[in-house]
Amino acid sequence: MREFGYERVRDVSSALALLDADTEARFLGGGTNLVDLMKSGVERPTRLVDIRELPLDQIEPAPDGGLRIGATVTNSDLAAHPEVRRRYPALAQAVLAGASGQLRNMATVGGNLLQRTRCAYFTDVARPCNKRQPGSGCPAIEGEHHNHAILGASEHCVATHPSDMAVALIAFDAVVSYESADGPGEMPLADFYLPVGDAPHRETALPSGALITGVTLPPAPVAANSRYRKVRERASYAFAIGSIAAALDVQDGVVRDIRLAFGAVASRPWRARTAEQRLQGGPLTAEALWAAADAELSAARPLPHNTYKVPLMRNLVVALLTELAEEAAR
Known part of the structure; x- marks a missing residue:
């Protein structure tokens, strides 16, 4: 070292x-x-x-009725906070699914958003990796890629983002606040992570030298009926092979509001806006759910050894939204 x-x-x-x-x-x-x-x-x-x-270790009400979460709040404190559990349960579930208790006690909200990929080629300095050394290549494309990206990847990088927390945050339109040499700033989490393109080493839009100071969740009544579902290769703590954060408001069989985001399928948390748009304002039927999932995943470009992620995510969308609809109807 x-x-x-x-x-x-x-x-x-x-x-x-x-x-x-x-x-x-x-x-x-x-x-x-x-x-x-x-x-x-x-x-x-x-x-x-x-x-x-x-x-920066407080969780406080925001002026607009949302919730502001300081950057040094630990994952444990975030998951245990009563307002997070009541108003954004999928966020608490995502944090609890993300790591062991020991890690949650140390890990912070700001650090979670900035964590790097767990791609084995990235973490092995003896191998080439465009994310670590631009222009050196992406051996995962021809090599081991069973848990790599199926959405939004490029010929330069197929790594996935590892955060569970960020998947729930992006589903609820979280906004990142930061301080830099030029003063304070903020940006939607949806704009915080950059597309892979031809520069996978540039992962976020955070200005150089800037410090994340917090994350704000806007008020979202739909988030009270939300859930996070994570699929992993072992029951103990492991990174996802596919995950979903979903929230649903359905009245008389019609979708009034919906939030949907995917994890472990792209270089950044993936907001499933195509599926949301297909379901918003329409009847919540099994046929509609399958069609929405298919529309979102039509952009998938899986590699030979991660094609399983397409039906996995398709089934997760239908199963989780069905569960939320049944729960709301009780």
């Missing part, structure tokens, strides 16, 4: 100043992803700027 410095900060301006002075420094939250990448040699920061003592 490369020798590195360590600084603990207690205000945002000090944190920004340290990264401005050293472009190879990195912010350290829980360290559950960054430290692993440092051990493998993928990340080689000159300095770690510990932000855990910044005053």
Whole structure:
């Protein structure tokens, strides 16, 4: 591991100043992803700027009736918060599905959004990877790719984003707040993650040296009837091979509002807007659900060893929305 410095900060301006002075420094939250990448040699920061003592660890009502979540809130505290569990249950479920209790106690909301892919070619510095070393190639396309992307990939990268939390957040139109040398800013989470294109090493639209300060969930009555479903290769804690965050408001058999997002199928959390549009305002029938799932997945371009993800996601859409409709009818 490369020798590195360590600084603990207690205000945002000090944190920004340290990264401005050293472009190879990195912010350290829980360290559950960054430290692993440092051990493998993928990340080689000159300095770690510990932000855990910044005053960003609160979950508070937003002025518009939504919920504001500070960047250093731990995953455990987020999943246990009564307002999150009551108003956005799929978010609490996604967090609980994401890792062991020990990891949730350390991992932070801001760090979760910035975690890197678990593609084995990315984490092995002895192998080429366009995400780690632009222009070196993507061996996953011809190699091991059974858990790689089927949506939104390119010939330059087929890795998937590992976050469970981000799937639920994007379904509920979360907005990311940040501070940078140019002042505060915010952007919808849907715009936060960049398409792969020909530059897979550029993963987010966060300005260089910026610090995520929080995430805001707008008020969404539909989110109260929501659920997160994760499929993985073992019952214990593992990364998803496919997941869905869904919320549904159906009255008299007609869909009044719907939210749908996929995980583990693309380089970023995938908002299933085509399926949402097909179902919005229409009757909630089995035929409509299958048609909506097929419309969303018509853009899928699976590789030889991950074609199973298409029927997997199709079945998840129908099963989870059916469960939510039955629950709402009780």
